Amino acid sequence: MSSGALQQTGVEQDQRIPTMYHIPVCPFSQRLEILLSLKGLEDRVGFHVVDITKPRPNWLLEKTRGTTALPALETEDGQILKESMVILHYLEDLFPEPAVAQRDPYRRAVEGMMCAMEGNFVAQGYRYVMNQDVNRRDDFRRGMLEQYARLNDFLLEHNPSGTYLFEDFGLAETVFTPFFMRFWFLEYYEDFDLPETDGYARVRRWRDACLAHPTVRQVTQEQVVKLYYDYARGAGNGALLPGRAYSSFVFEPGWKSRPWPPKDKYGHDATDVELGLAQ
Amino acid sequence: MSSGALQQTGVEQDQRIPTMYHIPVCPFSQRLEILLSLKGLEDRVGFHVVDITKPRPNWLLEKTRGTTALPALETEDGQILKESMVILHYLEDLFPEPAVAQRDPYRRAVEGMMCAMEGNFVAQGYRYVMNQDVNRRDDFRRGMLEQYARLNDFLLEHNPSGTYLFEDFGLAETVFTPFFMRFWFLEYYEDFDLPETDGYARVRRWRDACLAHPTVRQVTQEQVVKLYYDYARGAGNGALLPGRAYSSFVFEPGWKSRPWPPKDKYGHDATDVELGLAQ
Numbered sequence: 001m002s003s004g005a006l007q008q009t010g011v012e013q014d015q016r017i018p019t020m021y022h023i024p025v026c027p028f029s030q031r032l033e034i035l036l037s038l039k040g041l042e043d044r045v046g047f048h049v050v051d052i053t054k055p056r057p058n059w060l061l062e063k064t065r066g067t068t069a070l071p072a073l074e075t076e077d078g079q080i081l082k083e084s085m086v087i088l089h090y091l092e093d094l095f096p097e098p099a100v101a102q103r104d105p106y107r108r109a110v111e112g113m114m115c116a117m118e119g120n121f122v123a124q125g126y127r128y129v130m131n132q133d134v135n136r137r138d139d140f141r142r143g144m145l146e147q148y149a150r151l152n153d154f155l156l157e158h159n160p161s162g163t164y165l166f167e168d169f170g171l172a173e174t175v176f177t178p179f180f181m182r183f184w185f186l187e188y189y190e191d192f193d194l195p196e197t198d199g200y201a202r203v204r205r206w207r208d209a210c211l212a213h214p215t216v217r218q219v220t221q222e223q224v225v226k227l228y229y230d231y232a233r234g235a236g237n238g239a240l241l242p243g244r245a246y247s248s249f250v251f252e253p254g255w256k257s258r259p260w261p262p263k264d265k266y267g268h269d270a271t272d273v274e275l276g277l278a279q
Numbered sequence: 280m281s282s283g284a285l286q287q288t289g290v291e292q293d294q295r296i297p298t299m300y301h302i303p304v305c306p307f308s309q310r311l312e313i314l315l316s317l318k319g320l321e322d323r324v325g326f327h328v329v330d331i332t333k334p335r336p337n338w339l340l341e342k343t344r345g346t347t348a349l350p351a352l353e354t355e356d357g358q359i360l361k362e363s364m365v366i367l368h369y370l371e372d373l374f375p376e377p378a379v380a381q382r383d384p385y386r387r388a389v390e391g392m393m394c395a396m397e398g399n400f401v402a403q404g405y406r407y408v409m410n411q412d413v414n415r416r417d418d419f420r421r422g423m424l425e426q427y428a429r430l431n432d433f434l435l436e437h438n439p440s441g442t443y444l445f446e447d448f449g450l451a452e453t454v455f456t457p458f459f460m461r462f463w464f465l466e467y468y469e470d471f472d473l474p475e476t477d478g479y480a481r482v483r484r485w486r487d488a489c490l491a492h493p494t495v496r497q498v499t500q501e502q503v504v505k506l507y508y509d510y511a512r513g514a515g516n517g518a519l520l521p522g523r524a525y526s527s528f529v530f531e532p533g534w535k536s537r538p539w540p541p542k543d544k545y546g547h548d549a550t551d552v553e554l555g556l557a558q
Contacts (some may be wrong), residue, residue: 065436083346086391093384105372106358112365157344 019046020087021060022071023238024249025227027122027178030218031275032175034242037215038100045073045091052238053216061218065119085115088174095232101171110158114165114172116152121147122179127187128192132234134266141192148194149178152203160202163209178212181229184221189232190263222255227274243269246277253277297373298325299366300339301350302517303528304506305397306457307363308350308400309497313453314370316494317379322353324370331517332526364394367453380450389437393451395446396433400426401458407471408464411513413545420471427473430455431482439481442488458491461507463500468511468544501534508540508554522548525556 001104012109013235029047036042038077063080064072073081073090081087092101102108124147130142161167165172186192193209194200210216229248234239248261258276262268272278282311301308308326311480315321324342329339335347342359343351352369360366371380381387403426407419444451465471473486474477489495514520517528527540537555541547551557 065432077383081385081388081392082397083392086388086395089391090384105369106354106356106360108372109360109365109369112368113360113362116362116365130552153344180344196478 006070016076017044017046018076018091019048019051019074020071021048021063021074024049024251025219025223026071027182028154029111030087030172030178030181030216031084032071032091033218034177034215035088035100035171036095038169038174039095039098041095044095046203049251051251053250057150074200086177088171092171100174102166107166111165112171114151114154114158115175117150118168118175118179121151123174125186125238126231129189129228130234132266135242137190141190144186144192145200148200148203151206152200153204155202156261163205165206168228169210169213169215173210173213177213177216180207180211181216181219181221182224184224185228185232188221188225188263222260225260226255226258232261232265233269241269244272244277245255246272246275248275248277250277295355296323296325297355297370298327298353299350300327300329300342302331303328303473303530304498304502305350306461309457309495310363310366310367310453311352311370312478313494314450315374316365317448317453318374318377320374323374328530330530331530358417364454367450370502371450372403379453381445386445390444390449390451393430393433394454396429397454397458399420400430400455402530404458404462404465405510405515408468408507408510409515411511411545415517416469420469423465423471424474424479427479428481430485431479434485436483443487444486448489448492448494452485452489452492455486456492456495459486459490460495460498460500461503464507464511467504467542468498501539505534505537505540508549511540512548520548523551523556525551525554527554527556527558 017114020029020032032045033042033047036045050070059132063074064082065080067082069082071082071084071087073087075081076250081090089101092099102111124140124143128144131137131140155165164170194204227248230236230239233241235247238247240247253276259274261275262270271278299308299311300555302339311324312326329335329349334385340347342353343361344359348361350361350363350366352366354360360369368380371378381390402427404423405417407423410416410419433442434441443449462471473483506527509515509520512520514526517526519526532555538553540554541549
């Protein structure tokens with residue numbers, strides 16, 4: 001077992017609370033923040049942002065046994081946990097009240113089936129924003145709508161007249177909301193939105209209520225659009241685009257001081273200067 | 280909500296117990312059988328095999344709202360649950376004693392991380408057996424070994440000197456064992472096995488103990504090899520190969536009466552007669 005709690009961590013905080021290591025604006029990490037916010041326990045877990053535009057620091061690689069995937073949670077005892085769904089359930093077990101996840105076996109299973117749909121939903125949204133072939137835009141749009149249609153059908157099956165999957169904003173909402181927020185990059189860079197038709201009415205009601213919930217204010221649309229510019233140009237995870245010296249994920253200069261990036265992702269290559277990353 | 284419990288089901292059994300609908304020799308369904316066997320509750324769930332060489336019957340499509348993915352569990356109340364991991368947790372909740380899954384939050388998380396590795400492990404094994412390009416055999420072998428190496432590393436991190444992930448055969452073993460058994464098709468059709476080296480010693484000890492466990496006797500090596508011949512020739516899910524009138528997944532003639540298929544999957548196309556499927 002690791003002795004991480006005793007090592008130099010680079011983090012100046014009480015190591016007796018669990019600590020999340022995550023990349024900036026990380027949607028998987030935001031799930032944990034929402035869960036804690038729903039429980040009123042935001043101060044029970046520390047959050048440490050790792051700069052993805054630089055190689056992982058050695059102290060972090062020692063904790064994760066060499067893997068670079070984030071987020072990772074360091075427990076109070078210095079153990080490392082990975083996978084946001086695993087960490088969500090861990091925190092729900094550790095701080096059971098108030099419950100965010102369902103407790104009844106059948107309801108837990110319904111919640112589990114909906115959470116199992118997040119992988120394809122997330123992958124489709126990221127493939128869509130990263131697409132660079134203007135001729136494939138319609139295919140990606142159709143694929144994204146198909147994902148929303150599946151969620152619509154699931155909600156109609158299990159709670160046709162409600163707003164959330166069950167009575168309140170719960171685990172399924174905690175899992176999906178960070179991606180409804182990230183997918184603001186599809187609105188901005190792809191002019192994507194749900195059609196105003198019956199086929200998406202149930203999932204639209206769900207999504208809009210999720211986005212309006214008071215526990216989900218960790219990121220803004222402006223922040224997502226500015227930080228994910230490089231994704232919209234096909235470069236993920238802090239990778240550098242040709243001709244650029246800075247990633248849109250750099251910490252400095254902060255996103256608030258930068259201009260909005262050009263909306264036409266299939267147009268010209270915006271420079272560091274144009275993006276407010278250099279003078 | 281569905282009214283499946285009241286509908287014509289085609290299944291002659293007591294509808295007041297949960298019923299699993301699954302394809303023959305289905306590894307995902309075997310997980311459930313192992314779980315129930317560990318609890319001594321094999322008779323608490325009905326198992327109904329669906330013939331994948333024929334279109335899904337209407338009564339089943341009504342239950343699943345048109346989706347064809349199996350397994351699906353019909354609960355005592357006629358609700359439909361999908362996803363084997365969801366169903367495993369549902370049955371663990373429904374029949375909590377004796378516990379198969381871990382209960383302590385940290386141990387549950389470790390178990391969850393290992394279960395989260397099954398997707399890539401399973402996908403690699405199926406891609407490998409279905410590969411038809413003899414020049415890519417080494418790539419697939421390397422990819423498969425990489426998957427085993429990850430499991431080896433995980434077991435070394437969390438229980439270096441033990442046999443199972445924890446003290447006993449538990450949820451992680453229930454999840455992986457059906458695929459250790461299906462991957463007998465790699466031994467037979469690809470001459471694949473784990474090298475006798477230290478780098479795989481921990482996962483080999485785990486796998487061998489899993490395969491020897493008294494609760495996992497639902498399928499045999501002979502059965503897997505004979506039924507999955509078509510997979511080894513690139514045709515999955517009961518699809519028909521060119522020149523063939525019968526899938527290797529047909530119910531009749533039963534696998535016991537058929538000869539062993541040719542081991543060289545890159546060689547000639549075995550006929551229905553040669554496979555014992557027709558006279």
